[in-house]
Amino acid sequence: MKLEARARAVDPENVELESRLVDALRGGDERAFASVVDRYTPTMLRLARVYGVTAGAAEDVVQETWLRVLKSLDRFESRSSFRTWLFAIFANCARNRAGSDRRSVSVSTLDDAADSGIDESCFFAPQHPRWAGMWTTLVDSWETVPDERLLAGEARANLRTAVEALPARYAAVCVWRDIEGWSGDEVCGLLDLSPENQRVLLHRARTRLRAALEEYVSQVA
């Protein structure tokens, strides 16, 4: 397997592949390093603001993270996955930077007063004698929208902008769950969230992303 593919395949359950990847990094394999940089750096840049890091400082935090990773590679043990270890280092770097800027954001607290992201005008009022809580509008399933269109540059750019516009705590869960594909348990552990709060944050994030994508689809349809 090529190293690039190997890095993408890294999975907490795939200890052997991960161990080979770490060995390649320790051995100075530049292609292996490029592959993990390509794989994880966009996520770090997306998540820096979750820790309160300004956009201008995000690349510095990423640089510092990778330098620390290289310096600590000999101490990495396979008890945790490479990506969990990597993002723990990233979180420390980001928190240190944000702490010095006094901008840190708490991800673990849930703002219950936050609005759900749902446009309530899409539903009949709870007091409606016959249609309480039913849709007032048609909802297109997007089945007629081809995958190629939704996965094309413009739709992805639209969604990328919507992710950037999410409140930081929603973005944290959304990026790890839906963009990076981490499990709910992993995200709860990383962000010190209860499973219930993790699901609420994910729900609010997805609700907003759906609304953004719906707006895009309605414009191009």
Place this chain on the structure above:
Amino acid sequence: MSPLQLSSCRDVVDLVTEYLEGGLPPDERLAFERHVAICPPCRGYLSQMRRVQQVAGSLSDDDVPERLRASLLEAFHDWKTTQR
């Protein structure tokens, strides 16, 4: 809300992530699926939420800014040199 009957589309919208995460108890899951089976707008909404996950997943392929990437690879080269 009665456990075997989702009373409204608004309930479906509130529970959609719980459903997709497999977090609904069996009776509520059944009620959810029964509602969606007979409600085209809710079926559309569920389909949209799945497509959102699909498009979000595609963002993991984003590129690293070229200047940053070059700088990181240079740092790796320097680190490798000091290891020898």
